Amino acid sequence: SYVLTQPPSVSVAPGKTARITCGGNNIGTKSVHWYQQKPGQAPVLVLYYDSDRPSGIPERFSGSNSGDTATLTISRVEAGDEADYYCHVWDSNNDHVVFGGGTKLTVL
Amino acid sequence: QVEVVESGGGVVQPGTSLRVSCAASGFTFSPYAMHWVRQAPGKGLEWVAVISSDGSKKNYADSVKGRFTISRDNSKNMVYMQMNSLRTEDTAVYHCARDRQWLGDDALNIWGRGTIVSVSS
Numbered sequence: 412s413y414v415l416t417q418p419p420s421v422s423v424a425p426g427k428t429a430r431i432t433c434g435g436n437n438i439g440t441k442s443v444h445w446y447q448q449k450p451g452q453a454p455v456l457v458l459y460y461d462s463d464r465p466s467g468i469p470e471r472f473s474g475s476n477s478g479d480t481a482t483l484t485i486s487r488v489e490a491g492d493e494a495d496y497y498c499h500v501w502d503s504n505n506d507h508v509v510f511g512g513g514t515k516l517t518v519l
Numbered sequence: 520q521v522e523v524v525e526s527g528g529g530v531v532q533p534g535t536s537l538r539v540s541c542a543a544s545g546f547t548f549s550p551y552a553m554h555w556v557r558q559a560p561g562k563g564l565e566w567v568a569v570i571s572s573d574g575s576k577k578n579y580a581d582s583v584k585g586r587f588t589i590s591r592d593n594s595k596n597m598v599y600m601q602m603n604s605l606r607t608e609d610t611a612v613y614h615c616a617r618d619r620q621w622l623g624d625d626a627l628n629i630w631g632r633g634t635i636v637s638v639s640s
Contacts, residue, residue, distance in 0.1 A: 412581075446564070453614060454564065458533075459626035459637065470580035497564050501624040506578045508554065508566035508623075 413502040415511035421516045422431075430483040431514045433498030436479060443481040444499040445474060450511075454497065458483060485516070493518045521545035521629060522580040522601045523598075528634030535605055538577035539634050541598040541615030549573075552623035555589060555600050557611035561573070567613070568600065576622065583609075605638045613638075 416434040425427040435441060443461050446454040456465050461481065462474040471486045485492055498511040536624040541553070557568040568579045577589055588601040596617055598623040612633035619625040 442625075446627075448564075453630040454616075454627075456626055456628045459583075459619065459628070460540065465628060495563075499590070499626070503624070506624075507580065510556075510564045510566060513563040 417511040417514045431483045433481040439477045543596040549579045549593040550616035553598040559611040572621035588607035596638040
């Protein structure tokens with residue numbers, strides 16, 4: 412089955428840029444979606460189709476996807492961005508949703 | 520207000536059954552696939568199952584296949600998950616989520632807060 416690999420944690424100072432990666436075999440050929448989850452809350456979709464933002468998501472959130480790595484980039488990081496972030500693809504070989512293991516973003 | 524709200528969770532013993540429900544409101548329900556996603560305590564998201572908009576296609580994670588059954592009632596804007604032969608490792612918050620498309624292969628853009636299922640002897 413398809414596997415997505417994320418770093419367990421990323422730390423960044425306020426105002427800087429955070430990059431969260433999601434690795435998978437030829438992930439560049441798939442559409443990647445990203446979710447933000449704060450403690451005790453439901454996940455929220457922050458990017459879909461690699462880099463499209465749902466309404467209400469700040470332009471500070473952007474994404475890219477090529478080769479074996481997709482990246483969620485958060486510019487001008489704020490304290491309110493501290494959360495767990497998950498990537499997601501559709502495994503068409505098995506008709507399954509696959510989530511990455513999640514990355515805890517800490518704002519220093 | 521667009522939302523999905525889960526219910527039906529509880530504390531059950533291993534080997535028993537439980538049905539959790541998801542009520543959708545604020546949007547036209549029938550065109551969208553629906554998913555169940557769970558999260559064990561302190562762990563990440565784990566996809567459980569998806570049902571297409573008309574209920575004709577269902578897919579399950581290997582960890583629940585043969586034990587769990589997803590269904591929907593478009594007349595009531597409801598999604599269900601019948602969980603049989605429950606195991607301690609099924610303990611989790613169970614989230615209902617709406618897909619952006621009809622089949623279930625797109626992003627999940629509406630999530631519920633979840634219902635807690637605890638399997639313990």
